[in-house]
Amino acid sequence: xxxxxxxxxxxxxxxxxxxxxxxxxxxxxxxxxxxxxxxxxxxxxxxxxxxxxxxxxxxxxxxxxxxxxxxxxxxxxxxxxxxxxxxxxxxxxxxxxxxxxxxxxxxxxxxxxxxxxxxxxxxxxxxxxxxxxxxxxxxxxxxxxxxxxxxxxxxxxxxxxxxxxxxxxxxxxxxxxxxxxxxxxxxxxxxxxxxxxxxxxxxxxxxxxxxxxxxxxxxxxxxxxxxxxxxxxxxxxxxxxxxxxxxxxxxxxxxxxxxxxxxxxxxxxxxxxxxxxxxxxxxxxxxxxxxxxxxxxxxxxxxxxxxxxxxxxxxxxxxxxxxxxxxxxxxxxxxxxxxxxxxxxx
Amino acid sequence: xxxxxxxxxxxxxxxxxxxxxxxxxxxxxxxxxxxxxxxxxxxxxxxxxxxxxxxxxxxxxxxxxxxxxxxxxxxxxxxxxxxxxxxxxxxxx
Numbered sequence: 448x449x450x451x452x453x454x455x456x457x458x459x460x461x462x463x464x465x466x467x468x469x470x471x472x473x474x475x476x477x478x479x480x481x482x483x484x485x486x487x488x489x490x491x492x493x494x495x496x497x498x499x500x501x502x503x504x505x506x507x508x509x510x511x512x513x514x515x516x517x518x519x520x521x522x523x524x525x526x527x528x529x530x531x532x533x534x535x536x537x538x539x540x541x542x543x544x545x546x547x548x549x550x551x552x553x554x555x556x557x558x559x560x561x562x563x564x565x566x567x568x569x570x571x572x573x574x575x576x577x578x579x580x581x582x583x584x585x586x587x588x589x590x591x592x593x594x595x596x597x598x599x600x601x602x603x604x605x606x607x608x609x610x611x612x613x614x615x616x617x618x619x620x621x622x623x624x625x626x627x628x629x630x631x632x633x634x635x636x637x638x639x640x641x642x643x644x645x646x647x648x649x650x651x652x653x654x655x656x657x658x659x660x661x662x663x664x665x666x667x668x669x670x671x672x673x674x675x676x677x678x679x680x681x682x683x684x685x686x687x688x689x690x691x692x693x694x695x696x697x698x699x700x701x702x703x704x705x706x707x708x709x710x711x712x713x714x715x716x717x718x719x720x721x722x723x724x725x726x727x728x729x730x731x732x733x734x735x736x737x738x739x740x741x742x743x744x745x746x747x748x749x750x751x752x753x754x755x756x757x758x759x760x761x762x763x764x765x766x767x768x769x770x771x772x773x774x775x776x777x778x779x780x781x782x783x784x785x786x787x788x789x790x791x792x793x
Numbered sequence: 794x795x796x797x798x799x800x801x802x803x804x805x806x807x808x809x810x811x812x813x814x815x816x817x818x819x820x821x822x823x824x825x826x827x828x829x830x831x832x833x834x835x836x837x838x839x840x841x842x843x844x845x846x847x848x849x850x851x852x853x854x855x856x857x858x859x860x861x862x863x864x865x866x867x868x869x870x871x872x873x874x875x876x877x878x879x880x881x882x883x884x885x886x
Binding site: 465469470473474477478481482485486487488489490491492493494495496497500501520522579581584586587588589590591679709779780784785788789792 | 798799800801802803804805806811812813814815816817819820821823824829831833836844845846847852854856868
């Protein structure tokens with residue numbers, strides 16, 4: 448566990464959990480009916496809440512699940528999610544989750560090497576653990592049609608009202624949900640120190656509380672702008688014209704420490720030099736310790752070093768961009784991902 | 794895997810807005826067309842019309858137990874009140 452992992456006693460994690468747990472009972476009956484009616488060969492579970500309902504049904508009616516195979520997609524390490532939970536609740540979640548996964552011999556899918564290692568250690572079985580990264584999509588999942596030729600890119604949108612001054616200044620992007628503990632405040636503070644750098648925050652707020660807090664932040668509104676959420680299949684082309692990407696995810700929980708966020712893979716698909724928080728998965732993805740890195744890492748908690756590291760990063764942008772020649776970029780439905788699914792469903 | 798295996802996807806997120814869920818369904822579609830989804834909605838969540846490219850069975854399950862909804866509302870109120878209590882948070886800053 449990282450030394451900077453923080454534990455807060457006064458948090459709302461336990462209240463939310465009790466609330467969720469009470470709710471479980473009311474889903475049980477209907478879900479049981481659906482399973483009885485459908486008799487599936489495979490049940491694919493997304494996240495812990497669904498697993499909790501299933502484990503409760505399983506306890507009462509094991510015969511129902513006799514010939515069913517289970518696949519569990521753990522988006523994160525549930526007991527170490529943000530906000531941090533109290534010790535007892537962490538233990539409870541871990542107990543239920545691991546017990547059920549062992550009972551039904553479920554195959555587990557996760558998003559990063561760190562999270563896969565966590566589950567293989569807990570389940571004492573690494574044959575049933577699979578890595579499916581949060582790779583970007585080129586596919587439109589929605590039926591509504593739109594004219595793709597009218598779509599703009601981040602540079603056009605950002606500089607439509609503000610002239611770029613000086614012309615050789617750099618434009619960085621942050622893409623994803625705008626929320627607490629994702630290092631957005633730290634990124635803004637950093638950009639404030641560099642008058643030649645612009646930053647586009649591409650995404651929408653997930654809570655009004657953070658929006659209000661964000662409004663109070665001290666930053667130059669002409670250099671740091673929020674651009675509304677762009678659809679997933681258009682995002683890569685939209686951000687391609689930026690000069691670099693910033694991925695400041697703070698490791699405030701173990702789950703964040705091992706995270707491999709969408710924005711990292713989207714930035715890679717757009718061939719952008721990446722400046723990221725120093726985390727195990729970021730080191731792997733950016734190939735920081737190789738001869739062809741595509742970005743740099745720093746500690747967003749250490750403001751003095753951060754400034755120096757960012758300055759060095761800016762001086763090597765061309766080199767990072769050039770190193771993308773050695774990268775193989777894949778999308779979520781690439782042949783290697785389909786192969787992994789083939790193994791999982793075998 | 795034979796094409797006719799039945800798969801039930803259970804998610805606690807509204808699958809219309811969660812790309813990881815949508816991507817997993819797309820990947821599963823390579824192997825089976827008989828996919829159903831059961832989504833566990835929150836008590837205040839609205840059942841949306843399926844505007845995705847997936848032509849599949851969707852079961853939307855809302856919490857039915859009135860007592861549970863009341864308890865949930867109670868907790869939501871408490872959490873809201875707790876969040877708004879700035880004096881309390883100042884002590885721990």
